[in-house]
Amino acid sequence: MITALVSKKGGVGKTTTAVSLAAALALAGRRTLLIDLDSQASASLSLGVPRHLLAPSTADVLLREMPAWRAVRATALPNLHLLTASADLHDVEEELTQMPDPAKRLQRALVDLTPDYEITLIDCPATMSLITTNALVAADSFMLPVVPQYLALEGVQNLLEGVRRMRHRYGTGARLAGIVLTMVDYRTRAGKENAARLRALYGDRVFAVEVRTNVRLAEAPERGLTIFEYDARSTGARAYQLLSQEFLWRTAADGQPEAQAGPGPRRAEAYRFPQSSASGPQH
Numbered sequence: 001m002i003t004a005l006v007s008k009k010g011g012v013g014k015t016t017t018a019v020s021l022a023a024a025l026a027l028a029g030r031r032t033l034l035i036d037l038d039s040q041a042s043a044s045l046s047l048g049v050p051r052h053l054l055a056p057s058t059a060d061v062l063l064r065e066m067p068a069w070r071a072v073r074a075t076a077l078p079n080l081h082l083l084t085a086s087a088d089l090h091d092v093e094e095e096l097t098q099m100p101d102p103a104k105r106l107q108r109a110l111v112d113l114t115p116d117y118e119i120t121l122i123d124c125p126a127t128m129s130l131i132t133t134n135a136l137v138a139a140d141s142f143m144l145p146v147v148p149q150y151l152a153l154e155g156v157q158n159l160l161e162g163v164r165r166m167r168h169r170y171g172t173g174a175r176l177a178g179i180v181l182t183m184v185d186y187r188t189r190a191g192k193e194n195a196a197r198l199r200a201l202y203g204d205r206v207f208a209v210e211v212r213t214n215v216r217l218a219e220a221p222e223r224g225l226t227i228f229e230y231d232a233r234s235t236g237a238r239a240y241q242l243l244s245q246e247f248l249w250r251t252a253a254d255g256q257p258e259a260q261a262g263p264g265p266r267r268a269e270a271y272r273f274p275q276s277s278a279s280g281p282q283h
């Protein structure tokens, strides 16, 4: 099962949710793959990959015909594998348009890889670019992180319409796994009101579990650690652990069968974290 994290806005918690949810699922014993499609590579860096070791990345897979399994690497968490992003993804947009079926490159690249995993999460850039289109074409479902603040409703509406248009154009089947409220701050009136408005309008399309503002979530990436390694007792860790349970329940209840339990990743032995970064910094 493949789920893309999408939003036209930056800074809404896409990357934090992709990394933390992937880590929670891996810690719960699910074989999980995180794919970083943002040229800023925040998800990859958050997991402790040094900037100079980001290659091979999704850019090599999308543009240079590198088999996706060759670009996958292990992380410090046993069940979590990672396909990094790199800065040259920035050029992908332009180069992709020169290729046949440019919106289906990722889907095709993942055919051999994702069956090895129960769950694949894709962290997207903050645009509805061709890269995000590739993610939505490849995905079974998408998650939409939203900060309940001014104009949040418009953003959600806008994105859902964008995905609907894309469905027409490319025949994508990605369904809404749910809207996730992130950085919820009940100390402000606006925070309270906007969270309530989103829930009133979108009902059970909004995850019951919400992620409140928690400084530990903002600190963990700087150390190259997931929230569970950095501070397992934080409210952020607890929120993402609960979110992972709701995620599993929702995506299965949605009629998406969870992947069959099978042997571990076929090429697990081949996955090597480059050089000495195997355990990430400060472990």
Ligand SMILES: Nc1ncnc2c1ncn2[C@@H]1O[C@H](COP(=O)(O)OP(=O)(O)O)[C@@H](O)[C@H]1O
Pocket: 007, 009, 010, 011, 012, 013, 014, 015, 016, 017, 042, 126, 182, 183, 184, 211, 212, 213, 214, 215, 217, 218, 219, 221, 236
């Ligand atoms: N629940 C949270 N509480 C506090 N800070 C958060 C929370 N979620 C994300 N952040 C921080 O907010 C910033 C934007 O989050 P990020 O996940 O990078 O968003 P996006 O990927 O949508 O751009 C980052 O600095 C991140 O560490």
Ligand SMILES: [Mg+2]
Pocket: 011, 014, 015, 016, 038, 042, 124
């Ligand atoms: Mg991001």
